[in-house]
Amino acid sequence: MLKEFHLHIKNHFPELKNTVFLLACSGGLDSVVLAHLFAKLNLQYALAHCNFNLRGKESNGDEKFVESLAIELKKECFVTSFNTKEYISKNKVSLQVAARELRYNWFAKVMEKNGIEKLVTAHHADDNLETFLINLSRGTGIDGLTGIPAKTDTISRPLLRFSREQILEYANSEKLKWREDSTNKEIKYVRNKIRHQIVPLLKELNPTFLANFIKTQDYLKQSSILAEDYLEQVKEKLLKKEGDIVKIEIAELKKCVPLNAYLYGLFKEYGFTEWDDVAGLLVGESGKEVFSKTHRLLKNREYLLLQNLNTEVNQRYQIDSDRIDLKVPFHMSISEVKTMTKTSGTTLYVDEETLKYPLTIRKWEKGDYFYPIGMKGQKKKVSKFFKDEKMSLIEKEKQWILCSENNIVWIIGKRADERYKISNKTKSILKFSVL
DSSP states (O other): OOHHHHHHHHHHOOGGGOOOOOEEOSSSHHHHHHHHHHTTTTTEEEEEEEOOOOHHHHHHHHHHHHHHHHOOOHEEEEEEEOOOHHHHHHTTTTTTHHHHHHHHHHHHHHHHTTTOOOOOOOOHHHHHHHHHHHHHHHOOOHHHTTOOOOOOEEEETTTEEEEHHHHHHHHTTTTOOOOOOGGGGGTTSSHHHHHIIHHHHHHHHOHHHHHHHHHHHHHHHHHHHHHHHHHHHHHHHEEETTTEEEEEHHHHHTTSSSHHHHHHHGGGGGTOOOOOHHHHHHHTTOOOEOSSEEEEEETHHHTTEEEOOSSSSTOOOOOOOOOBOOOOSOEEEEEEEEEEEOOOOTEEEEEEGGOSSSSSEEEETTTTTTTTTSSOOEEEEEEEHHHHHHHHHHHHHHHHHEEEEEEEEETTTTTGGGOOOOTTOOOOOOEEOOO
8 A cells, every 4th residue: 555655745745745734533444554654755744633522531641642653753742632522512514514513623723823835635435435424415516526625725634545445554554553533433323324224235235345345436526627617607607796796687696597507606605595585586576685694695687686795784983173184985085175176976076064073984774864956955765876876785785975973975986965065155164085
């Protein structure tokens, strides 16, 4: 195995030969074998061990074993200890999720503190098969079936081409010692049930099952790459970015067949999972919307509008009488001038004596009204003004309004209020400019 592993590193993980990396080591068979293989190749690395304090003396024994292994291999060793049960209770997550979040967050901190760019884990081919079967049982798409990636920007998994059987054979031939986690035999966990009850049957039905699985997964990954390349072309054609909003023409989207596959490919990265609801937007009424944890997808007439969830809806900003330029939520210059020059959508001139400080910049609220300049004192609801302007819900929510007390002075960039305009009685002209 050593010769095959050496060639595998040379061909697929050459970056590990030129840098110091962090090796996640539980003390179990897989990570111990990987540590010894790296040592045989004279690669530079440090060990990192997490004690989750879930198995009493057994957990502490694992920690001491890894520290001894580091001494034997003459490697630096980082060790941490977690109150895993408290984390589970506080964050309302499963044991598996808690352990994953705790260890990877800690790995990231160790790497940042010590200038280490790569984390290496000991996942192997049998782990990949188990992950495939778990995802298959959950009804995942092709992404879930391509399995654990061999590489990301920060993580490498060089044992993914090797089976548990190969790893065990190498350990026995080298007379290596490792720790056995007693919980790995418990079939109350889905992964263990698959490992001990399902995978052995599959291998019994076909002795080359694992090798065939690895080939099949390679084909799936290649197909996935082709699909992603094509989807990038479709995204470039359909998704049109305007500021922080992405517009998608519904008529063009409907031409994509099979539609559900395109919807998944186009919107999965934005966190959407309720695909029937997303598809329903195409035939729903204008104003209908669907949310993910991070984004909103809204139907606005003949378009879908995609936007990050708004975090500024209830924010307010004040302008005091000292007229200091505003920096947030945008840059606005405020100055006293002697005369008006040419106005524009980003410039407003008002009679300063009509204002009452502090002024407020806020978002539109239901019930707002103003007296649009040029309409001879006629009152108009802001919602009606937005409708006449054909503004989408997202555009309405993004709209900032300048107010004096509770009265609207300017729907910024759109329309000023008649009550604050310059007249022949004006003594002090104030200029607002959005930069």
